[in-house]
Amino acid sequence: MTNDRSRIVVELNLDETVERGGRGITPATYRVHARTRFVAVARPSNVAPTLGDPWCELTVRARLMRMADVFRRLPHTADTRPAGFKSCMPTPVREIWKDQPGEPMRLGVSASDMTAARQALDGLWMLDREGLIVAWGIAAKLSDRRVGRELGCHHATAAGKKLFILGLLAAKWNLAGTLPDAVDIRDAGALLDRKAE
Numbered sequence: 001m002t003n004d005r006s007r008i009v010v011e012l013n014l015d016e017t018v019e020r021g022g023r024g025i026t027p028a029t030y031r032v033h034a035r036t037r038f039v040a041v042a043r044p045s046n047v048a049p050t051l052g053d054p055w056c057e058l059t060v061r062a063r064l065m066r067m068a069d070v071f072r073r074l075p076h077t078a079d080t081r082p083a084g085f086k087s088c089m090p091t092p093v094r095e096i097w098k099d100q101p102g103e104p105m106r107l108g109v110s111a112s113d114m115t116a117a118r119q120a121l122d123g124l125w126m127l128d129r130e131g132l133i134v135a136w137g138i139a140a141k142l143s144d145r146r147v148g149r150e151l152g153c154h155h156a157t158a159a160g161k162k163l164f165i166l167g168l169l170a171a172k173w174n175l176a177g178t179l180p181d182a183v184d185i186r187d188a189g190a191l192l193d194r195k196a197e
Helices: 057-073 091-098 111-122 129-139 144-151 155-175 182-196
Strands: 006-011 016-022 025-032 035-040
Touching: 057 111, 057 129, 057 155, 057 182, 111 182, 129 144, 129 155, 144 155
Parallel strands: none
Antiparallel strands: 006 035, 016 025
């Protein structure tokens, strides 16, 4: 019997002697012939995710990289505020253009990409400083050595921390009930193809 998240394993012909007892319970010894347990079903690392699958490490990595790309393409509004110095444009020319209507600012990203980037950014609130460094290292496609330098640890330790953060975010986003969209699935497949090369 299987479902999306777990599988029931039945072990037969055990013939184990088990002692049960505890506080307020009389101890007893009896034989166990079968046992059932739940086992989590993990996605094989070489299988690409499909639409409708829950979050996994690959799709989380793809969403973080997409978030960094979206924020990289946004215009930097801090550079467009009024400056504390006089314009070098001559006054007559400045007067001509002063009253012209401004063109509305166009974002360099689509609304769905911006929504996905904001959702990913909102999903990082629970991480501590070290976790944020690791998550931004994943988003910016930094090497394990670079992330290790930022954290002051060995690159193998940084690689383990990357995997831990990816698993943590996948579990958190699955608990939130969200699913990766088609762009995340496509990017995760591309990451998997790149890893296979």
